[in-house]
Amino acid sequence: MKIAFLTNEYPPHIYGGAGVHVEYLSRELADIENKRHAIKILCFGEQEEYSENKTVKGINPDFTFPSHDPRHQKFLHTLLRNLVMVGSMRDVDIVHCHTWYTHLAGCLLKHLLGVPLVLTTHSLEPQRPWKEEQLGSAYQGSTWVEKTAYENADGVIAVSQSMKKAVHDLYGIPLEKVRVIYNGIDTNQYKPTPNPAILASYQIRPDQPFILFVGRITRQKGVFHLLEAVKYLRPGVQIVVCAASPDTEEIAKEMVEKTEAAQTKTQNEVIWISQMVPREDLISLYTHASIFVCPSIYEPFGIINVEAMACQTPVVASSVGGIKEAVVHGETGLLVSFEPLSARDPAPKHPEQFAQGLASAINSLLSAPEKIQEMGLKARQRVEKYFSWTSIAQQTLEFYREMIRAEHYKRLD
Template identity: 30%
Template structure:
């Protein structure tokens, strides 16, 4: 099958899916926006898929939401590329790239899959993300209604897309993949103290992550330390508003000696850091998937997570971890203490988490689930072509 992936696929998710689909024998080409004049017009990766950056707009790295002004030109470039190299299916990620992908694919009568890694209206409502524009929501509604198939990161986002007018029977939940060969039970373990170690991971330290509630909860978990992983580089933590606010809370609750901020940690170092934890906590008000949760499970680490969004799908309560319906310091502290004080339970949850992560969220499994969607679309297209006019 000839597959065109369209989107900000320079990130780990894009590389993982492209590589896994290629390993299953598909001819995969990744189309993304050119961000540097130094990029070649095309190259083949070691994993076997082809990357074709297309010139559209200013050659500079930008957040996907900010690339909208370039998408008209990007759609024209896609249209030209597919005139001579028509794919069997087009799979777009993110709303800005989805607009360009649908415009070009419709011109060539190619079925489209639109992935909603996150739904803007849900993020704005559940995470208090005022910066997410109404324009994005309007365009996401159009994409949801017009794509041949739609995938969402969690069941809650599916409900929102139904409200957009998308038939439930023409979409599916497609979780994001994790590298279950890097994130494993066996391997190096980062240095740690004799205290129990609690970890929370957030690429960006934002208020909706509810790390402040977890810090307050640590007052009720006296024999444990908390590692706050993420944010700016360690050298920039003192100038970071949210990091400073969290530190002040730690001081006010008399746990500052047991709360440590690592700053940004290189991806290669994360498995060892995960393996050093006794429990990972994700108290966020909302995450469409929650990659660190599944990475911790893959390392055999039990999870305490808020009972929202993607965590409801990934964490099996009382099996791979604990889901907390009401995220308060009291509830978080109670859940963390329950996990830490029962060594046998903790190890059992870790083993169950590893089994679930490797069977459900490895890139090979995600690629197989994606392939099922593609096959369904191609079969439907072939049937429609055979119908008499």
Template identity: 40%
Template structure:
């Protein structure tokens, strides 16, 4: 069976969880399938990985139209595949067109949903309506839709009520348990400006509305003074959200020491070391289908303090592998807390409780590593994905 996997992101051009997911899934599937990757960006060295650039005529176009320009090229080249599998709206257009053009099944994996990301209008303008149309069209015509969590499955069926619920399956994200392991490299942590002998709260994520970074910056002001706040944050969606984060970090740095902002993409060994030395990892997202970064932290032995939203409760066991922070949210798709001050206060309390009890934090970290090993290995995810492929071909 030949499967063409389509993704905007693929190593080394990875900036979010979807890119990590695609890379790991492809590696696991290649043990039994002929998998070809069609991705956006510059040429890759890997065999059977094909890159596509925005056509020159669309280089200054709205990003949604530029994406369609790439999708058209990919759809043409899928000829000969038995099945096409697309990831995120950027690739959904190519997958849908390939289905129509070549009469082959199209599988969609949902890593996020456009109706639940209305802030994308800040980034795309009218292109947000185009991206929403692409996603809806592809989902409603797909032979199967894969949700990365049960929470995401509920969101899909609520956002696209015409879908047959029998075509929407759950296959969780996974984690490479050989690469993501606890690291004792204290010198590497020091080289990044982090003191491994001080307690630390670590955030990793893109600078985007859904990640809740502004709420974390406000909560961090309420933490004990000896706690470091380590922000591994970059790839801003817009200049506006970047300016908001700059302002918040500057204000926090005036109040306390140990506020470290690493705004470049860390290597895996660097990030693994930072996570391994964290007293706790924090995920303050207001929208998170699952959160691979939570799995990365757990695999490195860090407890996770995270918002009880989306698929996060399927990863973080409250009181066992970390803490879940309650949140009541607007139902307009934005994820905005109904009571932002309460959410900030509850986040600060949960973080303070964990960093103030390092023995309990280490116990939760060990439990998190065990859960990652038991439930989220990529071998399990590849088997389940292959079952879905077989179901649409038979």
């Protein structure tokens, strides 16, 4: 089978879970069934890789649209990349798109090449109103592109049951067209990997426990709610915040201000690591952390939690979206509930209460080291049982085959 992957993220340009998903799924599909399948990846960037049955080509046209709003330029350049992708792809059996950034190309290739289109729901634009800060009025454009793609898709892969419901509720996609296939993890790479030298390199004291946050600086990831919770944490714990890649200049400034404010309200040390952390370092940070904290207000799946769990670290997380399907409350971590503002705005209606809930869950685990160890072991076991890339690739391949068979019958009609 000749499989086309279209994605905005691909190594070395990865800043979210979708990029990790594409990297590992494409690798597994290339290796499965004695490498009989050819994987063609088009992504945003300058990448160029060639192997026996997998090629990667970055798309980055040198053109600037005359526009008074730089956010519009960014949106238009995304559409231009899509057109270049269409012109660069041929001779494939199926097209698989990841995030709205490549959905236009997927739709056009479906109709121009007469092949099935599969979309994976890493997120949905209507559920992310903060994107308007990043895109301005072009946010309406990204939502339209996404809606059009889902209406044209032959099949949809949802990364969680909650996303399957969301695709149906928001875009009216029949549930029978949506298959739930979870995100995965490389359990050979993500495993307990102690390295005390890594702690020193990030100014983390080895003689004091620390909690860990990892994520982009965006409203979605809820880092500001964690910083608000800092003042409620018990003494004697370090707060390590690995947060980079801000959505906008404004939110970057807000991150600086809120980190400084959090530090003034506690004697605990707040350590902000503002650069992207290499994967090897991150695995060691997961390993040494007492607790991983995921305060996201919106999370279709939350692969970051599975990464931490694979390193035998329990998770304190928001009880939202796909997180509830990855983290088992009371067994592999603790889930903190909150009431959203509305169905369209997932921000906490009572943010101070949410911050207190996060702190309470963290404090309860810090007071019970034996519980941390027990949950960590169960977390690793759960990852090994449910989130292996080999199983996910096999499920994805079977879904492709169903789509291709259906498309073949459609042509015969």
